[in-house]
Amino acid sequence: MPPQSKRLRIIINGAIFAAITAILAQVEIPLPLVPISGQTLAVGLTATILGSRQGAIAMVCYAALGAAGLPVFAGFSGGAQVLVGPTGGYIFGFIAAAYVTGLVLEKTRFTVSWAMVANTIGMVITLLFGMLQLKFVMDLTWTQALAGGVYPFLVVGVIKAFLASWIGIVVRRRLIQARLLPERNKEAA
Template sequence: MKSKTYSYVITAFGAAIIAVLAQITIPLPLIPITGQTLAVGLIVTILGTKYGTLSVLLYILLGAIGLPVFSGFSGGFGVLVGPTGGYIIGFLVQAYIMGIYMDKFRTSYLHAIISNIIGMVITLAFGTSWLKFVGDLSWTAAFMGGAAPFIIVGIIKALMAAWLGVLVRKRLESAHLLPQLT
């Protein structure tokens, strides 16, 4: 269980979960609501900094080379430089910072909620900033199209990711399937 193969499988599984949940999409005029942020928060809450961040990196790399893992079964480098690219790149920063926080506080529901809300803010900040420049928008327009519609939904997803992530992590730890990951 402490093999490199096991670590690779855990990382790939995390990336796969993100890819699957990315396909849950609610279209909006500029940026859709997707399951990606829920998935990133969930995976990092379960796997911590190293494997959570590696899962997100793998997900981004798979999408960048053209596999249809991004929302709407899209993929390719063009997605990363398009209007949603800032959110996707923000997932990597979200994962790393959330992971550091989660590793420090382990399986506390309160800290998982705090970590996931911090992650939501990070992703929205990256996405809105990128949208402003790529879309040649004012800061107000970028915020109204790229952050405001996602705040309430983001909090709900943060609560869901924290609750489910801590539940799964505790169960995996009790089954001795995660000790080597932290």
């Protein structure tokens, strides 16, 4: 495949999964400090289907769209103020989580069990980034940051990690069969 076609495929994949993340971001359950949203499910799906580099590129695209002011973040919000606000750490965490989740799968195997391990690691990364920014922006104690920014998301996070793993592997296999995705994501370089 010519290099231009590979680059175009990476751009299209990034745009599609940034859009999926924006759509799932609007599925939310309000909580006092940080809502539960579908964004983390989208991050897991993205990384499980696309792998490390393309997954991270999609999340950078998502964050950039939101930073530019498009209402792609939870609650149809957007703007740079969201990224530097109390919940911005989660969005930065999406980029790292997508990369690490995809990397774990690339270094092991694209199976549901390995995807569950990878997505659980990704969930922890997202929660860590989110909790740290929440703590410092809101001037919370560590206990308050954990209580508001981590604990409410653990059970739901495991459920989303399972869904992202199962759905992601099924979709990935079908895209590979349809020749819409390469067997391995080493072509992204």
